[in-house]
Amino acid sequence: MSNVVIHWFRQDLRLSDNPALLKAASQGKVLAVYILDDKNAGKDAMGAASRLWLHHSLSELNASLGGKLNFYSGDAVKIIDMLVKHHQAKAVYWNRCYENWRIKRDGLIKENLKKDEITSESFNASLLFEPWETLKSDGSQYKIFTPFFKNSYMGSKQPRLPLAQPEEIELVRDLNSDSLEQLELLPKTNWGSKISSHLQSGEKAGQLRLNQFLDSGIGSYKVGRDFPSKSSVSGLSPYLHFGEISPNQAWYAAKMKNEDENSERFCSELGWREFSYSLLYHFPELPDKNWQAKFDNFPWRYDKELLEKWQKGQTGFPIIDAGMRELWQTGYMHNRVRMIVASFLVKNLLIDWRCGAKWFWDCLFDADLAANSASWQWVAGCGADAAPYFRIFNPITQGEKFDPQGQYTRRFVPELAKLPDKYLFAPWQASDEILSKAGVILGKNYPKPIVDLKESRKRALSALALMSNPTS
DNA sequence: TGAAATGTTGGGGCG
DNA sequence: ACGCCCCAACATTTC
Secondary structure (H helix, E strand, O other), X not given: OOOEXXXXXXXXXXXXXXXXHHHHHHHOEEEXXXXXXXXXXXXHOOOHHHHHHHHHHHHHHHHHOOXXXXXXXXXXXXXXXXXXXXHOOOEEXXXXXXXXXXXXXXXXXXXXHHHOOOEEEEEOOOOOOOHHHOEOOOOOEOOOHHHHHHHHHOOOOOOOOOOOOOXXXXXXXXXXXXXXXXHOOOOOOHHHHHHHHHOOOOHHHHHHHHHHHHHHOHHHHHHHOOOOOOOOOOOOHHHHHHOOOOHHHHHHHHHHHOOOHHHHHHHHHHHHHHHHHHHHHHOOOOOOOOOOHHHOOOOOOOOHHHHHHHHHOOOOOHHHHHHHHHHHHHOOOOHHHHHHHHHHHHHHOOOOHHHHHHHHHHHOOOOOHHHHHHHHHHHHOOXXXXXXXXXXXXXXXXXXXXXXXXXXXXXXXXXXXXXXXHHHOOHHHOOHHHHHHOOOOEOOOEOOOOOOHHHHHHHHHHHHHHHHOOOO
């Protein structure tokens, strides 16, 4: 047997605070691999934006490994087996993932390795606490966020402190591996080249983003995070998703910076990420099935035309269109706006939350099965600790409240840039004179609203009320 | 991590 | 000075 061990990179595309890599580096020569496994992912295979981000992230990781990262594409079960045999590896190390398809696949791989008497060990590198560590005292999972977070994250138990990166990794190359380009992660459309300018992936970029957030964002996080034109949010979601930084690094960096309401709020947002993972782990069908079964017969309306108008940012509601265009153009959407556009799709258009989740899955750099599924279910009202069915955002009010000067909306809906603030979020209410002065022709260079807010709100309320209480 | 409808209060105009 | 109406402004309830 050789002195080769395998470190299998997955959602841990970093060198620092990487328990499995640290272990591997201490055990022998390391064959570092990344496997693009669309076969086992099936319907949960990555979307276009994720792949683009991943491509550049892998490129960065490869560079930091001196070009010695090995790429493969295909069924990881077969590829790991092949690699172990070919290199006579004595051990395989990786950090755990929590999507159902990955859990199943990794379990199978672990079994196979055990049969062949090859050491394998997995670690936690993606969560502050794993789903089986955050159970209630009776062994069941938390269904409400506040006690989940309070008892699991604000008690005596502290998350693991971040680990240093291995001092030295002796890397070995597999000359039969693919090149990064052969994974074909880059989009072939020209959407890809435009959106690439909004992308800074990799561990270094993640650390930089974290430091920028600590310097200029976190100080006003609690209030500022609701305003899409401010840069108070962390912007860390894609880095956390791909493991370019760890939640432990973010958690302790925030706590070290300050222990005030702002850092507390940021940590609780990390908590929501953990809550989503807990939900996904204990209810693997979270991406496909209503967490609350009473929604199973809800009369969603499938309207392709309306769905497409929402996707393209042509709904006639400026704050909605701004958000949807931000998503398409930048691979990102501000959290407050995500809630507004999601509420609009699900409640005003009565379109199934899964249609929205699917679009986000394809368009977001930070697309994350746990967070995306849990958040859509939260907005739709069918999730755990979800928004009550009667909470329906008014896109006019929300725009006025959270983008009062309209910088955000004007940036992504430039055809309305000259409208005065007063009418920016409801252009159809402006007089012909004001509209023409601003160069706006409704139905021509900006759409008329695709639904009546008041009517659609009423329609949603009665449908949801009927579902909640079908007898009355 | 809402919004709209409804209820209450209090100041000002006015006969 | 008084009652009455109007209507913000705020509070409470309901969906």
